[in-house]
Amino acid sequence: MSEKQTFSGNRGLQLEEPLIFEIGSYQNCGVDLEDVPDVASCLGDCAATGTVELPGLSEPEAMRHFVRLSQKNHAIDAGLYPLGSCTMKHNPRLNEKMARLPGFSDIHPLQPQATVQGALQLMDDLAHWLKTLTGLPAVALSPKAGAHGELCGMMAIRAAIEAKGELATRTRVLVPESAHGTNPATAALLGFKVDGIPANAEGRVDLAAFKEKLGDDVAAIMLTNPNTCGLFERDIIEIADALHEVGGYFYCDGANFNAIVGRVRPGDLGVDAMHINLHKTFSTPHGGGGPGSGPTVLSDRLAAFAPLPFVVSGEDGFALVETMDDARLGADEHPFGRMVAFHGQMGMYVRALSYMMSHGSDGLRQVAEDAVLNANYILANLRDVMTAPFDTPVDKGPQTPCMHEALFDDSFLKDTGLDTLDFAKAMIDEGYHPMTMYFPLVVHGAMLIEPTETESKASLDLFIATMRDLVKGAKEGDMARFKNAPELAPRRRLDETQAARNPILRWHEPKLEAQAAE
Amino acid sequence: MRYLPLTDNDRQTMLSQIGVGSVDDLFVDVPASAQREGTVDLPRHLGEMQVERQLSAMAAKNMTASSVPFFCGAGAYKHHVPATVDHIIQRSEFLTSYTPYQPEITQGTLQYLFEFQTQVSELTGMPVANASMYDGSTATAEAVLMAHRVTRKSRAVLSARLHPHYTAVVENLSEMGGFAVAQNPVGGAAGVQEAEDLLALIDEDTSCVVIQNPDFFGNVSDFSALAAAVQEKGCLLIAVVPEIVSLGLLKRPGDMGADIVTGEGQSIGNGLNFGGPYVGLFAAKQKHIRQMPGRLCGETVDADGQRGFVLTLSTREQHIRRDKATSNICTNSGLCSLAFTAHMTLLGGKGLRHLAQLNHARAVQLSQSLSALDGVDLLTPAFFNEFSLRLPQSAASVVEALAEKGVLGGVPVSRLSPGAGLDDVLVVAATEANTQEDIAAYAAALKEVLA
Numbered sequence: 001m002s003e004k005q006t007f008s009g010n011r012g013l014q015l016e017e018p019l020i021f022e023i024g025s026y027q028n029c030g031v032d033l034e035d036v037p038d039v040a041s042c043l044g045d046c047a048a049t050g051t052v053e054l055p056g057l058s059e060p061e062a063m064r065h066f067v068r069l070s071q072k073n074h075a076i077d078a079g080l081y082p083l084g085s086c087t088m089k090h091n092p093r094l095n096e097k098m099a100r101l102p103g104f105s106d107i108h109p110l111q112p113q114a115t116v117q118g119a120l121q122l123m124d125d126l127a128h129w130l131k132t133l134t135g136l137p138a139v140a141l142s143p144k145a146g147a148h149g150e151l152c153g154m155m156a157i158r159a160a161i162e163a164k165g166e167l168a169t170r171t172r173v174l175v176p177e178s179a180h181g182t183n184p185a186t187a188a189l190l191g192f193k194v195d196g197i198p199a200n201a202e203g204r205v206d207l208a209a210f211k212e213k214l215g216d217d218v219a220a221i222m223l224t225n226p227n228t229c230g231l232f233e234r235d236i237i238e239i240a241d242a243l244h245e246v247g248g249y250f251y252c253d254g255a256n257f258n259a260i261v262g263r264v265r266p267g268d269l270g271v272d273a274m275h276i277n278l279h280k281t282f283s284t285p286h287g288g289g290g291p292g293s294g295p296t297v298l299s300d301r302l303a304a305f306a307p308l309p310f311v312v313s314g315e316d317g318f319a320l321v322e323t324m325d326d327a328r329l330g331a332d333e334h335p336f337g338r339m340v341a342f343h344g345q346m347g348m349y350v351r352a353l354s355y356m357m358s359h360g361s362d363g364l365r366q367v368a369e370d371a372v373l374n375a376n377y378i379l380a381n382l383r384d385v386m387t388a389p390f391d392t393p394v395d396k397g398p399q400t401p402c403m404h405e406a407l408f409d410d411s412f413l414k415d416t417g418l419d420t421l422d423f424a425k426a427m428i429d430e431g432y433h434p435m436t437m438y439f440p441l442v443v444h445g446a447m448l449i450e451p452t453e454t455e456s457k458a459s460l461d462l463f464i465a466t467m468r469d470l471v472k473g474a475k476e477g478d479m480a481r482f483k484n485a486p487e488l489a490p491r492r493r494l495d496e497t498q499a500a501r502n503p504i505l506r507w508h509e510p511k512l513e514a515q516a517a518e
Numbered sequence: 519m520r521y522l523p524l525t526d527n528d529r530q531t532m533l534s535q536i537g538v539g540s541v542d543d544l545f546v547d548v549p550a551s552a553q554r555e556g557t558v559d560l561p562r563h564l565g566e567m568q569v570e571r572q573l574s575a576m577a578a579k580n581m582t583a584s585s586v587p588f589f590c591g592a593g594a595y596k597h598h599v600p601a602t603v604d605h606i607i608q609r610s611e612f613l614t615s616y617t618p619y620q621p622e623i624t625q626g627t628l629q630y631l632f633e634f635q636t637q638v639s640e641l642t643g644m645p646v647a648n649a650s651m652y653d654g655s656t657a658t659a660e661a662v663l664m665a666h667r668v669t670r671k672s673r674a675v676l677s678a679r680l681h682p683h684y685t686a687v688v689e690n691l692s693e694m695g696g697f698a699v700a701q702n703p704v705g706g707a708a709g710v711q712e713a714e715d716l717l718a719l720i721d722e723d724t725s726c727v728v729i730q731n732p733d734f735f736g737n738v739s740d741f742s743a744l745a746a747a748v749q750e751k752g753c754l755l756i757a758v759v760p761e762i763v764s765l766g767l768l769k770r771p772g773d774m775g776a777d778i779v780t781g782e783g784q785s786i787g788n789g790l791n792f793g794g795p796y797v798g799l800f801a802a803k804q805k806h807i808r809q810m811p812g813r814l815c816g817e818t819v820d821a822d823g824q825r826g827f828v829l830t831l832s833t834r835e836q837h838i839r840r841d842k843a844t845s846n847i848c849t850n851s852g853l854c855s856l857a858f859t860a861h862m863t864l865l866g867g868k869g870l871r872h873l874a875q876l877n878h879a880r881a882v883q884l885s886q887s888l889s890a891l892d893g894v895d896l897l898t899p900a901f902f903n904e905f906s907l908r909l910p911q912s913a914a915s916v917v918e919a920l921a922e923k924g925v926l927g928g929v930p931v932s933r934l935s936p937g938a939g940l941d942d943v944l945v946v947a948a949t950e951a952n953t954q955e956d957i958a959a960y961a962a963a964l965k966e967v968l969a
C-alpha cells in the first residue's frame with residue numbers, strides 16, 4: 001500500500017486539528033454581549049482577583065474546529081455500528097425536532113406546575129407506554145442512565161427488604177457471570193454481597209447451580225434477558241418462581257429489551273424491576289456516551305417504594321409529588337428517596353415518546369422481530385467460517401436461533417497468530433466499527449454482533465461479505481493486514497498503557513510543563 | 519414503517535436462508551405463557567406529521583421561559599445558547615456515535631472530552647477533571663463516596679445551604695450504601711457564616727464537609743479558612759458550584775482549597791429542558807485520580823507517534839472491576855459536555871468574565887428594584903446572579919399569583935423544603951437573558967401582588 005506523506009500532515013479531507021488551547025487566545029471571543037451596566041458589586045469577599053485563563057475562538061474558527069473533530073468519528077448515520085449489547089440503531093431526527101420545541105426545551109423544572117401541564121402530561125403518557133409495554137404497574141422515570149436505573153431498581157428492592165425487617169439477613173445478590181459489569185458494581189454500591197452464577201453449556205444460567213444458591217439470605221437476582229450471549233433465558237419463569245418462593249426479588253437488566261419489545265412483556269416473566277435504556281430500545285441518541293435515560297419499571301411488590309418525584313393526575317390536571325411531606329402521598333406509599341435533582345431526563349422523554357408514537361404498538365413488535373431476524377441472518381451467513389460457541393455445529397444441523405445479537409468466539413482464529421483485537425482493528429480499515437469485544441466474559445475472545453432492525457438486507461450482505469473476506473485473509477496468513485490495522489483511520493492503534501501509566505488528563509502550556517520539569 | 523428498511527420479500531428470503539418458516543420460530547425459547555399473539559394495547563403507528571401535531575399540542579400548554587419575564591434559578595438557569603452550539607451537537611458524527619471505546623475512529627469525541635476536562639479543570643482551579651457525570655446532584659453524591667474511599671471513613675457533614683435536592687440525593691445514596699450523613703441543622707437564608715457549626719459536626723468518622731458556593735440561597739463567600747480548618751481535622755472539603763457561570767467572577771474553589779469540586783454545567787451550552795439532561799462536573803486533585811468516578815480521557819500517542827486520545831484508568835471502572843469499581847457509572851453526559859465545550863470555546867475566558875459581569879449586574883439591579891418594595895427584604899448581602907428575599911406572605915402563593923400575571927418570579931423555598939420554616943423566602947435569579955423591561959415588569963407585578 002502506498003503511504004503518501006503530505007507536507008501539511010492533512011490527508012485529503014482528513015484534516016489534522018490542534019487543541020483549542022493551541023489555536024485560541026484569551027482575547028478572542030465568539031459571542032457578542034451587551035455592555036455591562038454600571039452597578040456597585042455585591043460579591044463580598046468572593047470576587048476573583050485574576051481572570052479565567054481559557055482561550056476563546058471566533059464563531060467561524062469554533063465551527064471549523066468542531067466540524068473537523070466530528071469528521072474523525074464513526075457514527076450510525078455514516079455506517080453499521082454492530083456493538084453488541086449497545087443497540088446502535090437509527091436515531092430519527094423527528095425526535096430531535098420535538099425535543100427542541102420551546103414548550104419542552106425552554107421550561108424550568110421548578111416553575112409553577114400550573115404552567116407546565118403539557119410537560120407533566122408528556123411524562124404521564126411516557127409512563128403509560130412503558131408500563132403497558134412491560135406489563136408492570138409502576139415506573140420511576142428519573143434515573144439518568146441505564147446504570148442509574150439499575151441502582152434505582154436495586155434501591156427499591158433494598159427498601160422493600162428493609163420494610164420487611166430483613167435487611168440484616170438478606171445480603172446476597174446473585175449475578176450470572178455473563179452480566180454487564182454495572183450489575184455487580186450496582187449491587188456492591190448498596191452493600192450487597194455479589195455471588196456469581198455459572199453459565200451452562202448452552203450459554204444460559206445453570207438452573208441447578210442457581211437453585212443450589214437459593215436461600216433466605218438471597219436479596220435478589222440481577223439477570224439480563226435476553227442475556228448477553230444473545231440468548232433468551234428459557235427457564236426464566238422457573239427462576240422467578242423459585243426466587244420468589246424464598247422471598248427474593250427479580251431484577252432484570254433491560255439493556256436488551258429491544259429484542260422482545262411489543263412481543264413479550266417482562267411482567268409476564270416474573271420480573272420485579274427492570275430499567276429501560278431509552279437510548280437503546282427507544283432510539284434516543286448515544287451522543288458519544290450520553291446523556292442516557294433509564295426509567296425503571298416496578299412490580300406490585302416494589303411499586304410503593306418508587307423514588308421521588310412522580311406524576312399524579314387528578315381533577316386539577318397533572319401534579320408532581322416531589323417531597324415526603326406532599327399531601328398527595330398515599331399512606332401505603334413509601335418512596336425510598338430521591339435519585340436526582342429535578343425530574344430526570346425530560347429531553348430524552350420527549351425523544352422516546354416521539355419514537356414510540358411513530359412506531360405504535362404494531363411497529364414496536366416489528367422492531368423486535370426485525371432485530372432478531374437481522375441477527376439470525378448474520379449468524380446464518382457467518383456460522384460456517386467463524387465460530388459461534390452456543391450454536392449447533394454447522395455439520396450437525398440447522399442453526400440454533402439467537403435473539404437480537406450473534407455471539408462468536410475466537411476459536412476460528414486458532415493457529416492464525418491473530419486475536420479478537422487484531423480482527424476488530426482490521427474491520428476499521430474496511431469502514432466498519434468493530435463489534436463488542438471480549439464481552440461477555442464467559443466466552444473466550446468474544447465478538448458480539450448486534451446489527452439492530454434499522455439495517456437493510458443490502459447493508460447486512462455487504463457486512464457479511466467483508467467479514468467473510470477478513471476471515472479468509474486471517475486463515476491465509478495475511479498477518480500484516482491485521483497486526484498493523486488500522487492503517488486508514490484518523491489514528492493508528494493508540495498506546496493505552498502509556499496513557500494509564502503516565503496520565504495526562506488536561507492540556508498544559510508547553511512552557512509551564514518545561515518549567516515544572518526543571 | 520419509515521424506520522424499518524426490511525421489505526416483506528427481504529424477510530422471506532432471510533428466513534429461508536436461516537432455515538426457518540416464520541419469525542416465530544426465532545422466538546422458540548420464550549415460554550409459551552409469555553408469548554403474546556397480538557399487539558399490546560397502545561395506539562398504532564403514526565406518520566411524522568401526526569406525531570408532530572400531538573406533541574406540539576402538549577408543548578403549547580407550557581409557559582416558556584423566553585416568552586415571559588423569567589427569574590427562576592435554584593440549580594437551573596436560563597442563559598442564551600449560541601446557535602452554533604446546537605448545530606455542532608447535532609452533527610451526525612457526534613450525535614449518533616457511541617462511547618469512544620475504539621479510539622482510532624472516535625478521536626473527535628475523545629479530543630473534545632480532553633478539551634472539556636481542561637476547561638473544567640481551569641474553571642474550578644483544580645488539577646484534573648473527569649469527562650462529566652449525569653448532573654450536579656449525582657456528581658456531589660459520588661464525591662462523598664470518593665471522600666470515604668480516600669479517607670477510609672464513612673460519614674459526611676453537609677452545609678445547611680446545600681441545594682435540598684442535592685442533599686436528598688447525597689442522603690439517599692449514602693443511606694443505601696450504609697454511610698452516615700449529618701446536615702447542619704442551623705438553617706436560614708441570611709448570609710451568616712456557618713463555618714463553626716460545620717466544624718463542630720465533624721467527628722472521627724467524618725470524611726468530608728460539603729458546602730455550596732453560591733449556596734442555595736445565593737450567598738457567596740470565601741471559604742478558604744473553612745477549607746483549611748476542615749483539612750486540619752483530616753477531612754476533605756467538597757465544594758459544589760451550582761451555577762458555573764459564577765466562576766467568571768468569583769474566586770475559584772480550587773484556589774480556596776477545595777479537595778473535590780462538583781458542579782452543574784447546564785448554564786454553559788445547555789438549555790433548561792425541564793431539568794435534564796444536564797452535565798455534572800467533577801474535578802479533583804492529581805493524587806486522588808485513581809479514586810475518581812466516571813470516565814477519564816487521557817493523552818497518548820499512536821503507533822506512528824502521533825498525538826491521540828483514549829479513555830484511560832479504566833481499571834477503576836465497572837466493566838473491568840465489576841463489584842470492586844469506584845462507581846457503577848457507565849454512560850455520562852457526552853453530548854451535553856460537547857455543548858459545554860463548544861459554548862465555553864465561543865466565550866473564552868474574556869467572554870465568560872463579560873457574561874458573568876452582565877449576570878451580576880442584572881441581579882444587582884433586580885435586587886434593588888424588588889427590595890425597594892414595602893415588606894420585601896433582601897436576605898443575601900453578597901451574591902452572584904441569585905439572591906433570596908423575605909416576603910410579607912407565603913412565597914409559594916406569591917409565585918402563583920405572579921405566574922397568573924405572566925411573570926415567572928423565582929422558586930419558593932417551601933417547594934423544595936416544605937418543613938424548613940422558610941415559607942416566606944423566595945429564591946430569585948437574573949441572567950443576561952433578562953432585560954431592563956423584564957426587571958421593571960417584575961417589580962410592578964410584585965407590587966400589585968403584595969398590595
